[in-house]
Amino acid sequence: MSVRESAVAERAAGGPARPRTRLGDRLLKAYVWLVIAWLFLPIAVMVVFGFNDTRSKSNVTWQGFTLRWWTRLGDYPELTEAVFNSLRIALLATVITTVLGTLMGLALGRHRFRGQGATNLVLFAAIASPELVMGASLLSLFISTGVDTGFVTVVVAHVLFSLSFVAITVRARVIGLDRSVEEAARDLGASTWTTFWRVTFPMILPGVVSGALLAFALSIDDFVITQFTSGTVQTFPLWIWGATRNGIPPQVNIMGTLIFAVGVAIAVANSVTARRRT
Amino acid sequence: MDPRTNPAFLRGLTQSRSVTRRDALRLAGLSAAGLALAGCGIQGKKAAAPSKDAAADYWTSKKKNGTLRFANWPLYIDKDGKKYPSLEMFTADTGIQVTYQEAIQDNPSFFGKAQPLLAAGNDIGYDLMVLTNGIHLGRAIQLGYLVPLDHSKLPNFAANAAQKVKNPIWDPNNTHTIPWTVGLTGIAYNPKYVDEVKSIEDLFNPKYKGKVGMMSDSQEIANFGLFALGVDPDKATEADWRKAGEKLKAQRDAGLVRKYYENDYVDALARGDLWITMAWSGDIFQQVAEGKDLKFVIPQEGGTIWTDNMCIPKTAQNPVDALTLMDYVYQPKIATMLVEAINYITPVPATKDLVLADAATKSGDEKTSLEQLANSPMIYPAEADMARLRSYKPLTPAEEKVLESIFQPITQG
Amino acid sequence: MKRLTPYLLILPGGMWLLIFLVVPMVFMASVSTQEGDIVNGFVQTFNVSVYGEALAQYRTQFLRSVGYGLVATVVSVAMAYPMAYWIAFRGGARKSTYLLLVLLPFFVSFVLRTISWKFLLADDGLLLSPLKSTGLLPDDFHILQTTTAVIGGLVYNYLPFMILPIYVALERVDPRVIEAAQDLYASKREAFAKIVLPLSLPGVFAGVLMTFVPMTADYVNAGILGGPANTMIGNIIQIEYLTNQDYPVASALSFTLMAAMLIGIFAYARALGTENVLEAAAR
Numbered sequence: 001m002s003v004r005e006s007a008v009a010e011r012a013a014g015g016p017a018r019p020r021t022r023l024g025d026r027l028l029k030a031y032v033w034l035v036i037a038w039l040f041l042p043i044a045v046m047v048v049f050g051f052n053d054t055r056s057k058s059n060v061t062w063q064g065f066t067l068r069w070w071t072r073l074g075d076y077p078e079l080t081e082a083v084f085n086s087l088r089i090a091l092l093a094t095v096i097t098t099v100l101g102t103l104m105g106l107a108l109g110r111h112r113f114r115g116q117g118a119t120n121l122v123l124f125a126a127i128a129s130p131e132l133v134m135g136a137s138l139l140s141l142f143i144s145t146g147v148d149t150g151f152v153t154v155v156v157a158h159v160l161f162s163l164s165f166v167a168i169t170v171r172a173r174v175i176g177l178d179r180s181v182e183e184a185a186r187d188l189g190a191s192t193w194t195t196f197w198r199v200t201f202p203m204i205l206p207g208v209v210s211g212a213l214l215a216f217a218l219s220i221d222d223f224v225i226t227q228f229t230s231g232t233v234q235t236f237p238l239w240i241w242g243a244t245r246n247g248i249p250p251q252v253n254i255m256g257t258l259i260f261a262v263g264v265a266i267a268v269a270n271s272v273t274a275r276r277r278t
Numbered sequence: 279m280d281p282r283t284n285p286a287f288l289r290g291l292t293q294s295r296s297v298t299r300r301d302a303l304r305l306a307g308l309s310a311a312g313l314a315l316a317g318c319g320i321q322g323k324k325a326a327a328p329s330k331d332a333a334a335d336y337w338t339s340k341k342k343n344g345t346l347r348f349a350n351w352p353l354y355i356d357k358d359g360k361k362y363p364s365l366e367m368f369t370a371d372t373g374i375q376v377t378y379q380e381a382i383q384d385n386p387s388f389f390g391k392a393q394p395l396l397a398a399g400n401d402i403g404y405d406l407m408v409l410t411n412g413i414h415l416g417r418a419i420q421l422g423y424l425v426p427l428d429h430s431k432l433p434n435f436a437a438n439a440a441q442k443v444k445n446p447i448w449d450p451n452n453t454h455t456i457p458w459t460v461g462l463t464g465i466a467y468n469p470k471y472v473d474e475v476k477s478i479e480d481l482f483n484p485k486y487k488g489k490v491g492m493m494s495d496s497q498e499i500a501n502f503g504l505f506a507l508g509v510d511p512d513k514a515t516e517a518d519w520r521k522a523g524e525k526l527k528a529q530r531d532a533g534l535v536r537k538y539y540e541n542d543y544v545d546a547l548a549r550g551d552l553w554i555t556m557a558w559s560g561d562i563f564q565q566v567a568e569g570k571d572l573k574f575v576i577p578q579e580g581g582t583i584w585t586d587n588m589c590i591p592k593t594a595q596n597p598v599d600a601l602t603l604m605d606y607v608y609q610p611k612i613a614t615m616l617v618e619a620i621n622y623i624t625p626v627p628a629t630k631d632l633v634l635a636d637a638a639t640k641s642g643d644e645k646t647s648l649e650q651l652a653n654s655p656m657i658y659p660a661e662a663d664m665a666r667l668r669s670y671k672p673l674t675p676a677e678e679k680v681l682e683s684i685f686q687p688i689t690q691g
Numbered sequence: 692m693k694r695l696t697p698y699l700l701i702l703p704g705g706m707w708l709l710i711f712l713v714v715p716m717v718f719m720a721s722v723s724t725q726e727g728d729i730v731n732g733f734v735q736t737f738n739v740s741v742y743g744e745a746l747a748q749y750r751t752q753f754l755r756s757v758g759y760g761l762v763a764t765v766v767s768v769a770m771a772y773p774m775a776y777w778i779a780f781r782g783g784a785r786k787s788t789y790l791l792l793v794l795l796p797f798f799v800s801f802v803l804r805t806i807s808w809k810f811l812l813a814d815d816g817l818l819l820s821p822l823k824s825t826g827l828l829p830d831d832f833h834i835l836q837t838t839t840a841v842i843g844g845l846v847y848n849y850l851p852f853m854i855l856p857i858y859v860a861l862e863r864v865d866p867r868v869i870e871a872a873q874d875l876y877a878s879k880r881e882a883f884a885k886i887v888l889p890l891s892l893p894g895v896f897a898g899v900l901m902t903f904v905p906m907t908a909d910y911v912n913a914g915i916l917g918g919p920a921n922t923m924i925g926n927i928i929q930i931e932y933l934t935n936q937d938y939p940v941a942s943a944l945s946f947t948l949m950a951a952m953l954i955g956i957f958a959y960a961r962a963l964g965t966e967n968v969l970e971a972a973a974r
Contacts, residue, residue, distance in 0.1 A: 028777045032789070035774055039796045039850070042807030045817070046799060049810070055568055060549045060810060075360055078380050100704035111697035119701060122708050128900065128956050129949050130908030132925050136932055136945040137715035140722045143938065148395055160711045163704055221800050223911065228932070232381070232391050232403050237802045242383035244806055244915065245541040246352045256803045263798030271787055386934035393729070393936070420730050471830075488831055530919050537836045537918045550815030551835060675728040682935060687748070690922045690930060 043260065050253035059250050069250040076251055082239040083255055089151065089235065090219040093158035097215040101163050102208050105170025109177075126164040134161060135228030142229070149231030157229045158219040165218065166211035173207025333426035333453075337597075346374050346599040349381040349388075349404040351586070354459070356619035364615045368606050374599045382408060384540060389414040392591065396423045401593045406600040408458045408586050411448045412497055412670045413678055415455070415587065424454040425590040431601050432456065434608035442664070443585065443625045448672045455587035456604055459560075459616075460623040462659065462667065463498060463582035466547060466557030466574045478506045478577040480554060482529050491546060491555030492526075494538035496685035497670040498582065499526055502556060505579040511668045516680060523684040530688055538689040547572065559656040560622035567621070567647055574656055576663050583667035586622075618648065623657055630658055716949075723942035733938060745943045749927050756923040757951075759838075760907030763845040767902055768895060770846065771853035775894075776887075778854075779861035790858065793851050801848055805915045808844060809835065812916075836918025844912035849905065853898040860894025861887070899959070904952050924948060 052059055053066035074080055108119065126134075138157055142149050177200075185199045186192075223237040230238060236259075240252055348365075355378070356364050365376045381404070382388045389409070392402045396418075409415040418424050429436065435456050443457045467475050472486065481490055481502070492499055501511045503522025514522075529535060536552060544561045546552045548570060562574040590600045607613060613626035614633055630652050637648035651657055659667075673681060723741060727733035746753065778789045796804065811818050812834045822828045834840050864887055872882040910925030917923075924944065931941035 025777075025781055028773055029781070032774050032777050035770065035850075036789075036792050039793065039847070042804050042811060042847075043796050043799055045807045045810050046803060060545050060813070072359070076380070077360070100707060103700040104704040107697040107700035111700075113697040113701075115701075116697075119705060122705075122712065125953065126708060126712055128904055128953060130904050130925075130952060132908045132910065132928060133945045133949040133952075134712065134715075136928060136941060137719040138711060139932060140719040140938065140942055141711075141715035143394060144718050144722060146394075146398055148398060148400055149391070156711055159707060163707060167704065223800075223802055227929075230391070231395065234381075237800050240800065240802045240806070241911075242387075243352070244802075245383055247541075247545060248806065252803070256799050259800070260795075260798045264795055267791055267795065267798070271791055390933045390936060417730060488833060488836075535919050536833075549810075549813040550820075551813055551833065675730045679728065679937075682937075686930075686935075689919065690927060691751070691919055 046253050047257045047260075050250050050257050052250055054250065059248055059253070069254055073251055073254055076249060078234060079236075079239055079249075079251055079255065082234040083236045085151075085233060086220050086236040089154050089158060090216050093155050093162065093219045094212050094216045096155070097159045097162045097166050098208060098212040100159070101166025101211055101215070102170050102204070104163070104167040105174055105207070105211075106204070108167065109171040109174025123164040123167055126161065127168075131161065131222075131224040135225040138225070139228045149229050151233050153229040153231065154226055154233060154235070157225045158215075158222060161222075161225060162215040162218045165214045169211040169214060170204060170207045173204050177203055333428050336425055337428045337431075340598050342374070342598045342602070343596045344374055344599070345377070346406060346596050346603060347377045347379070347404045348600075348603065349379050349407040350458075351382045351408060352380040354380070354408070354586075354620055356615050364607070364612050367612070368603060372602055372606070374602060376603070379404070385410050385412060385414040389418065393417075393421075393423075396421070396591060396593060399593060401595060402591055404591065405594040405596040406588060406590060406603060408588055409455075411446065411455075411585050411587060412495075413673065415589075416448060416672050418589070419449065419454055423592050425592055425594065425597055426453055427456070427590070427604075428601060432605045432608075434605045438608045438610060438613070438626045438628060440625055440627045446585065447669065449587070455589045456608075457585045457625040458588050458607075459620055460583065460585050460625060462559040462576060462623070462656070463493070463501070463556060463584065464559065464574055464576040465554065466562045466572055467554040468547065468550075468552075469571060469573055471553040475554065475573070475575055476578050478502060478579045480577075481556070482506070482525075482534065484532065484534065486553050487532070487534050488536055489551075489553035490529075490534045490536060491543045491552040491557075492529075492535050492538050492689075493543070493556045494540055494689045496681055496689070498556065499538070499689065500681060500685050501580075501582045501668060501670070502526075505577065505581070508579065510580075511582075512671055514671070519681060519684050523688060526685070526688050530691065560620065563621045563651075563654060563656045567650065576655075576659070576666060578666070580666045580668060581663075583664075583669050585625075585669070617657065618651065621651065621657065623659065627658075716946075719942045719946055722938050723946055725939050727939075729936040729938075738939070741939050741943045742947065745940045746947060749924060749944065752922050752924045752927050753947075755921075756907050756925065759842055759845065759923065760903050763842050763849070763906045764899055764903045766842065766846050767850055767853040768898065771850060771857055771898065772891075772895070775854050775857035775861055775891075779858050779864075780866070786862075790855070793854055797851060802911060805844055805848065805911055808840075808847070809915055812840060835916060836921070838917075838921060840916040841913050841921045841923075844916045845906045845909060848909075848912065849902040852901045856897035856901065857891055857894040860891045860897075864890045896960075900956060904956070907952065908948060 049059055049062075050069060051065050051067065052062055053064040053068070054061075055063070104119070104123075107113070108116065135157065138153070138160075139149070141147070142153060147153065181203070182195055182199050185195045190198065221237065222235075223241065226235055226238060227241070234242075236255065240248065243249070243252060355362055362376075362378055365378055369375055388407075392407075395402045409418065429452070435452075439456070443460060445451055449455045465475055465478070465481065467480075471489070472480070480486075481492070492502075500514075500519060500522060503526045504511045504514050504518060506525060507518070507522055509518045509522070537546070539546065539555070541558075541561070543552065543555050543557060544565065547555055547557070548565060557574060559574060562572055565572050566574075588604045590597050590604075594600055607616060608626060610626055610628040610632055613624050614629040614636065617624040617626075617629050618633060618636070633648055633652040637645050637652065640648060655663060721735065722733070724735065724737045724739060725733040726736045726738050726741075774793075778786055778793075782789050810816060813819070814833050814835070815823075819828065819832065819834070823830060823832065869882055869886055872886045873879060876882050876885065907923075908925050910923055910929050913921050913923040913926055928941050928944050928948070931937045931944065935941075
C-alpha cells in the first residue's frame with residue numbers, strides 16, 4: 001500500500017480522530033441504553049407487582065409470586081367499568097375528532113380564505129394552552145350554564161383537545177399532496193365529488209388514519225381534562241388516581257399490563273407493516 | 279402513547295404558517311364581545327330550613343321499587359370474592375336488588391361531582407351514599423340536597439344504635455343522616471423507629487424530621503393543632519385557629535412533615551416513608567391484623583372522632599329502598615358482619631358480644647383475629663378515651679373560608 | 692359555491708373550538724370577577740381585586756411552577772439531544788426500533804407510571820433499601836417528597852416529547868451536508884455548531900413548546916411524588932376548583948397561568964425568530 005493510498009483510506013475512515021470518535025460513540029450508545037432502561041424501570045415494576053401475593057389493600061411490598069389476581073381480574077366491577085368507559089369515550093371522541101379535524105385540515109391545507117390566520121391561531125392556542133386551563137374553563141362554562149357534567153362533557157372535552165392534533169396532521173398531508181393527479185382526474189371528466197372520494201381521499205388517508213390514532217391515544221390516557229369534566233363518570237386513569245388514596249389493587253397493574261401489551265402489539269405490527277410498505 | 283410523539287404531527291406543527299398580530303387582536307375583540315354574554319353570576323342555591331312536615335310530605339307518595347343504587351367508599355363492606363354477603367341477605371329478606379358501587383374516594387371530589395347534578399335537580403346515579411361529617415356534608419344539608427329521614431321507618435336504628443351516635447351536633451335529631459361507621463383520628467407509629475407515643479407533641483419532635491405524616495384536610499389538622507395547644511376544638515375561636523396555624527406552620531417549616539396526606543398515608547407508613555403519623559383507627563387495625571408492627575394511640579391531649587353517614591340525595595329514585603337498607607344494617611346480626619369486615623367502630627354496641635360468640639365457634643387464626651377485634655380499643659374504645667374525643671365543628675361558609683385561609687397555606691405551601 | 696367550500700369545511704370544527712375553547716375562556720374570565728360562595732351562590736361584581744389577592748397568596752407556588760418547568764425543560768433538552776442525535780445519525784437500520792423503545796413506556800397510563808416511581812423510590816423500597824442496609828445512605832435519607840423527585844418525575848413523563856421533535860429535525864439533515872461542512876471547516880465541532888445545531892433548532896423549539904407548558908401546569912407529579920414544599924400552581928387550581936369550589940379564585944389563577952404561558956410562548960417564538968426557523972423545518 002502506497003503512502004498515498006493509505007492516506008486516502010485513512011481519510012475515508014474519518015481521519016486520525018477515529019479512535020476518539022469511536023469511544024465517544026460507544027459512550028453515547030451506552031447512554032442511550034441507560035435512558036431506555038430508565039424509561040422502562042417503572043413499567044417493569046408495574047408488571048411485576050401484578051403478580052404480587054399481597055394480602056392487604058396496599059400492594060407495596062413484595063410478598064411472593066401468584067397468578068391469583070389474573071383469575072380475579074373482574075373483582076372490582078367499577079374498575080372494569082372504568083376501563084370500558086375509557087374505551088367508549090375514546091372511540092366516540094376519535095370518530096368525531098377525525099371527521100371534524102380532517103375537514104379542517106383540508107380547508108387549511110388546500111384553500112386560502114379570510115379567517116385562516118385566526119383559525120391557525122386558535123389551533124395553536126389549543127395545543128399551547130395547558131390542559132388544566134382548558135379543563136377549568138370548560139368546567140366554568142358548564143357550571144355557569146347549568147350543564148351536567150358526565151359522559152357527554154368528557155367526549156366534548158376530548159374532541160376539543162385532540163382536534164388541533166388531527167387538523168394539523170391532516171393539513172401537513174394535504175400540503176404535501178401532488179395536485180396534478182387530481183387535475184388529471186378532473187380533466188378526464190370526474191366530478192368534484194368523485195375526484196375527492198376516488199383520488200384525494202385515498203391520498204390523504206394515511207394522514208387521517210394517523211390523526212385518528214393520535215386522537216384515540218390522547219383520549220384513552222387523558223387524566224387532567226377528564227377530572228374536571230367527568231362528573232360522576234369514572235375512567236381508567238381517574239379510577240387509578242382515586243385508588244392511590246386507598247391503596248391500588250394488583251388488578252390495576254394487570255389492566256395496565258394488558259393495555260401495555262396491546263399497545264406494544266399494535267406498535268410492533270405497525271412498524272413491521274410500515275417497513276414492508278417502503 | 280401520546281400523539282405529541284407522532285412524527286406526522288410534528289412535521290405539521292413545524293410547518294405552521296405564522297400568525298399575525300391582527301388575527302390575535304380580532305380574536306381578542308371576539309372574546310370581549312362574549313364577555314358581555316357571560317356577565318351573569320352562578321346562581322345561589324341555599325335551601326330554606328326544612329319545615330316540620332317536610333319528612334312526611336316527602337315520604338307520602340314514595341313507594342318501594344325493589345332496586346337500590348348504593349355509593350360507598352372502597353373496602354367498606356364485607357366482601358367474599360365478588361359477592362357482598364350482607365347485601366345478599368338484604369336482598370333475600372326484602373326483595374330489593376342492590377347495585378353496590380365503590381364510588382366515593384373522598385368527600386370533596388364526590389361532593390364536587392354530585393353537587394352540580396343535585397343543584398339542577400338531576401339524578402346522581404345513586405339512591406344512598408355515605409359522607410363523612412364535615413364541610414361537605416354540612417354543605418349538602420345547608421343546600422337542601424338530602425332527604426329528611428322518616429324515623430318511623432327506622433325502628434332498628436332507634437333500638438340498637440349507640441346513644442353516642444344519636445343526635446350529633448352536625449345533624450340534630452339525625453334529621454338527614456344515620457351513621458354507617460365511626461372512626462377515630464389518632465397517632466400511628468412504627469415502634470422500630472419511635473419510642474412509645476402518648477402525646478401529640480411527638481408529632482413535633484425534631485428527632486423524626488422528614489418522617490412525620492400529617493393529614494391534608496384542614497379540619498383534621500386544625501383539631502390536632504388545637505389539641506396540641508390544649509384548646510378544645512369545639513370552643514376554639516378564630517384567634518385559637520391562628521395560634522394552631524402558627525404551631526403547624528413551624529412544624530412544617532422545620533422540615534418535620536414529610537407530606538400532608540389523604541388516605542395514602544397508610545401506604546407511606548407501610549413502605550417506611552413515615553415513622554409517625556396522624557392516622558385513622560380502622561386503617562391501622564387492618565395493618566396490625568395483617569402482621570405489621572404498628573401502634574395506634576389516642577393522644578392524651580385528645581383526638582378526633584368522625585362519622586361516615588348514610589344519607590339519601592334529594593334526587594334519589596328509590597328512597598324507600600334506601601331507607602329500608604339504612605335500617606336493615608342496624609340489626610345486630612348484620613352490624614356484626616359489617617364490623618368484622620370493616621374494622622372501624624360500629625354504631626351498634628351489641629355487636630361486641632356477637633363477635634365474641636362468633637370467635638368461640640372458630641379456631642386458629644380466625645379465632646384470634648376476632649377476639650382481637652372485640653377487645654381492641656380501636657374498635658370498641660373505652661369510655662375514658664371517648665371523653666377526650668371531639669368531632670369536626672360544623673362551620674358556616676364564612677367560618678369555613680377563614681379556616682381554609684389559615685390551614686390551606688400550610689398543607690399547600 | 693366554490694368560494695364557500697373552505698368555510699363549510701372549517702365550520703363544524705371551528706364552531707367546536709369557538710364554543711368549547713374560546714367561549715369557556717370568556718366564562719372563566721367572568722367567573723373570576725364574581726364574589727360569593729357555593730352555598731349562597733356567586734354574583735357578578737366585577738371584582739378584579741381577586742387577581743391581586745390570589746397572586747399574592749400563591750406567588751410562591753406560581754414562581755415555583757415556572758422554575759420547575761424551566762429546570763425540567765433544560766434537563767430534558769440536555770438529556771434528549773444526545774439521544775436524538777445518536778438515533779438519527781448512528782441508529783442505522785434500527786432507528787425505528789430505538790424510537791419504538793423510547794415510545795413504548797408511554798402505552799402505560801401516565802398516572803400509573805408516576806405511581807410506579809413512588810414504589811421504586813420508597814424509603815425502604817427497591818432502590819433505596821439496599822443502599823441503606825449497606826450503610827451507604829443514612830436511615831432517614833429520602834428522595835420522595837423532594838424537589839428532585841418532582842422534577843425527575845416531570846422529566847420522566849415528558850422526555851419523549853422532547854426526543855421525538857429533535858429527532859425529526861435532525862433526521863432531515865442531509866449527512867452529505869455535514870460531510871461537506873467538515874471538509875470546509877475541518878473541525879467536527881465547528882461543523883456541528885454551524886450546520887447541525889441550527890438545523891435542529893426547530894425541533895428543539897417544538898420540543899420546548901410541547902414540554903414546558905404541560906410541565907409547568909402539571910399537578911400529578913407534585914401530588915404523587917412531592918412534599919409540602921413542592922406544591923405547584925396546578926395543585927392549587929385543582930384544589931380551589933374541585934375541593935373548595937372557590938370558583939373565582941380558581942378561575943383567576945387559571946386565567947393568569949394561561950396568559951403567562953401564552954405570552955411566554957409568543958415571546959419565545961419571536962426571540963428565536965420562529966418564522967424563519969419554521970420555514971427551515973418545513974423544507
